[in-house]
Amino acid sequence: MIVPIYATSTFAQDGVGGLREGGYEYSRTANPTRTALEEALASLEGGRHALAFASGMAAADTALRAVTRPGDHIILGGDAYGGTFRLLDKVLTLWGVEYTSVDLADIEATRNAVRPNTKVIWTETPTNPLLGIADIAALAQVAAGAGARLVVDNTFATPYLQSPLGLGADVVLHSTTKYLGGHSDVVGGALITSDDTLHEQFAFLRNAVGAVPGPFDAFLTLRGAKTLALRMERHSDNAERVVEALLGHRRVTKVYYPGLADHPGHEIAAKQMRRFGGMVSFEVAGGEEAALAVAARTKLFILGESLGGVESLIEHPGKMTHASTAGSPLQVPDDLLRLSVGIEEATDLVQDLLTALG
Numbered sequence: 001m002i003v004p005i006y007a008t009s010t011f012a013q014d015g016v017g018g019l020r021e022g023g024y025e026y027s028r029t030a031n032p033t034r035t036a037l038e039e040a041l042a043s044l045e046g047g048r049h050a051l052a053f054a055s056g057m058a059a060a061d062t063a064l065r066a067v068t069r070p071g072d073h074i075i076l077g078g079d080a081y082g083g084t085f086r087l088l089d090k091v092l093t094l095w096g097v098e099y100t101s102v103d104l105a106d107i108e109a110t111r112n113a114v115r116p117n118t119k120v121i122w123t124e125t126p127t128n129p130l131l132g133i134a135d136i137a138a139l140a141q142v143a144a145g146a147g148a149r150l151v152v153d154n155t156f157a158t159p160y161l162q163s164p165l166g167l168g169a170d171v172v173l174h175s176t177t178k179y180l181g182g183h184s185d186v187v188g189g190a191l192i193t194s195d196d197t198l199h200e201q202f203a204f205l206r207n208a209v210g211a212v213p214g215p216f217d218a219f220l221t222l223r224g225a226k227t228l229a230l231r232m233e234r235h236s237d238n239a240e241r242v243v244e245a246l247l248g249h250r251r252v253t254k255v256y257y258p259g260l261a262d263h264p265g266h267e268i269a270a271k272q273m274r275r276f277g278g279m280v281s282f283e284v285a286g287g288e289e290a291a292l293a294v295a296a297r298t299k300l301f302i303l304g305e306s307l308g309g310v311e312s313l314i315e316h317p318g319k320m321t322h323a324s325t326a327g328s329p330l331q332v333p334d335d336l337l338r339l340s341v342g343i344e345e346a347t348d349l350v351q352d353l354l355t356a357l358g
């Protein structure tokens with residue numbers, strides 16, 4: 001029933017050049033537990049190939065370095081994940097790659113940001129932490145017209161809520177640390193594509209650089225993914241209840257959730273997502289100090305980074321996950337709090353927030 005944890009670094013071979021055990025030779029290159037995870041991830045995203053990585057950032061690094069050379073240009077969404085921004089701004093620029101950050105919800109602005117050397121358009125949708133929505137099908141057209149690749153970081157939506165490859169994306173990236181693993185007990189990443197050449201480039205780089213997950217990590221992620229559908233329904237149900245409670249509170253000045261009819265990306269979200277997921281952000285009256293005080297008072301919403309686990313989390317992006325964007329165009333509001341709404345009883349979650357807000 002269950003794929004075992006193949007805790008082995010190497011595999012016995014039949015003779016020089018003659019492999020056995022299904023073609024495995026060394027676990028940096030391939031391991032059966034990891035292969036099982038990769039087959040599941042490819043199938044979930046409707047892609048031909050998937051590769052699992054030691055983290056979402058390792059997957060991002062491989063995706064970017066496989067398709068860029070010094071002198072190339074990347075277009076990045078305006079409120080990208082802080083780690084992705086840091087990878088571009090502090091690592092890839094040293095290698096001679098340049099980037100522009102654009103509001104990818106604005107298709108015209110995105111088209112205008114394209115240069116002859118643009119190789120990648122990198123989008124998250126919904127974005128982290130402002131829950132902005134980008135039109136994947138429209139961005140795929142811009143990318144195709146520019147001869148660039150569209151990479152969609154599908155970590156927030158998960159394949160249960162959104163299928164970017166079907167909308168024209170070239171590559172889907174996941175931090176499987178989040179909803180796919182789902183239990184806050186493993187760090188991992190993945191790249192999924194239906195393009196054979198891209199897949200070979202990714203596989204070459206992953207093997208050359210070596211940022212692979214161990215077999216136990218692959219096992220945990222595979223185990224978590226089995227309940228993805230059930231969890232995403234519950235995360236979405238609970239997020240809707242939380243949003244409703246926040247909207248009615250006098251100390252909440254703004255709520256960010258793509259399921260809200262007045263969210264600027266609502267129509268596109270409704271078109272490309274099955275539901276709106278478990279991530280909610282909001283602004284608190286009274287600025288940074290007031291926001292930090294709320295985050296310090298919740299009990300069920302545990303103060304912590306990361307997201308997508310069964311337990312609810314609260315964080316202050318400006319001081320925590322997105323601290324590295326301070327002073328850049330990607331800086332986030334200082335009265336912003338981000339919730340990863342878990343699968344607990346909704347009434348308890350709402351009560352916890354109302355008490356913390358006072």
Ligand SMILES: *Cc1c(COP(=O)(O)O)cnc(C)c1O
Nearest residue numbers: 055056057081128155175177188
């Ligand atoms: C967490 C996260 C990443 C990075 O993944 P790690 O597994 O932490 O390396 C990338 N993108 C998004 C949207 C994330 O939330």
